[in-house]
Amino acid sequence: MTTTTAAVARAAHAPFSIEPVSIEAPRTGEVLVRIAGVGLCHTDLIARDQFIPIPLPAVLGHEGAGIVEAVGDGVGKVAPGDRVVIGFSSCGSCPRCAEDLPSYCQSFPALNYAGCRVDGSSGLDAAGERVSGHFFGQSSFAGLALVSERNLVRVTHEDVPLDILGPLGCGFQTGAGSVLRSLDCPPGSTIAVFGGGPVGLAAIMAAAIRQCATIILVEPIAARRALALDLGATHAIDPAAGDLAAQIRAILPQGVEFALESSGRETVIETALASLTSHGLLGLVGVPPRPDSALSVNIAALITYGHRIHGIIEGDSDLDTFIPELIDLYRAGRFPFDRLITRYPLDRINEAIAAQARGDCVKAVLIP
Known part of the structure; x- marks a missing residue:
């Protein structure tokens, strides 16, 4: 011992x-x-x-x-x-x-x-x-x-x-992997990230790496919104500034193709789902406040617009390949x-x- x-x-x-x-x-x-x-x-x-x-x-x-x-x-x-x-x-x-x-x-x-x-x-x-x-x-x-x-x-x-x-x-590979692997956002696509903590800001950097056309961060802390813009976000929204879904659709009237929710809060998840365009994909990485936390989903809307919800663990990372990839991106100044x-x-x-x-x-x- x-x-x-x-x-x-x-x-x-x-x-x-x-x-x-x-x-x-x-x-x-x-x-x-x-x-x-x-x-x-x-x-x-x-x-x-x-x-x-x-x-x-x-x-x-x-x-x-x-x-x-x-x-x-x-x-x-x-x-x-x-x-x-x-x-x-x-x-x-x-x-x-x-x-x-x-x-x-x-x-x-x-x-x-x-x-x-x-x-x-x-x-x-x-x-x-x-x-x-x-x-x-x-x-x-x-x-x-x-x-x-x-x-x-x-x-x-x-x-x-x-x-x-x-x-x-864990945290950084979860955020980056969500964009680069789980959601696999293509160049030119649009994404909204809900929450500007370690996972959310890693996702912002990954969206910039993937050359997404519109990268929106939703985050209440002003310093984190400013940091996100410096790291590659095209827009940063304060959720306290008004109707959040309306703020997102003021930027993209049809909604975003991808959304990543990192807070685990039911109301934020529902807003993220409402921000999607047709056939949009929502990734969930946030831990909910309670083990019995649940969502209320409008099934007709889900079917009508083909919305998809994807639970994500560790950004679909394979440690032996993805962590060296992230280190290489860091050394190149891109992450x-x-x-x-x-x-x-x-x-x-x-x-x-x-x-x-x-x-x-x-x-x-x-x-x-």
Whole structure:
């Protein structure tokens, strides 16, 4: 066992506590990674608050990047000293994984949300108390993380700052992948993105990469609207300025061909659906406020206009191909996600959560 410092979730809606945690040596197929930086994601907070019912106490964190310290038996993908980005877990053997769609792995909930290995064990404890780990196959709110080999993507470019790469494993790949993969927006198409957080602004950058003709951001925070315009949006709308669907149709009278909704709020989703042109496609990536959240859809309108709704997980990313693609786009200056990041020490995680909630920063990255 090795001791590391971790941010531990001990109760729903309560601050994280910074405390020492013991971590096992890597087992067969596992890798021990020293974390250089880990993104703070809304999914971590809904797990702490038990929307995802992971047993508490738990070490969360699922947007880690770092350096390989040790490898378990059978690991051949990485070696000690390698720089890596850590993504989500998948089984590698189900029909979806075989189709290079690991984010739709049929074992995704068990592998990412359960807080333990497949055999029920956890590699973490605090003074003899079992602590849930293996969140998204990593639990990277810590100085060290036990990671499934399949989760890892080796970073070969030394010129890329490692500490900020973790969000490519979830939030940034979700936004970018939604546009480039899930919706597959063609050049010259039109899109409205609802929500200017990390996912929404990554989608704005991806729409610019794809050369969409009209790129609209809907976002209440003025600074984020201004940033979106700088990152490639053609229009930025304040939802408080009046009827939102009318504002969008003032720009595109027939509506948008694509919409991406990142807030999870039912009323916003309904507005996004109403903003579509005929045969328009709405992508949903936002976590709803409650597990029983539901939509009211006018079936006749849906059929009449051929509107489509697509639930999206992780932007349809295949980690081994898509994360290197995003890094290449970053190095070329076409996906400047570093402009969204503010660094915080891990022991200031609660301050970072409050700052992100206020909109003071777009994406907090925690440095152990």
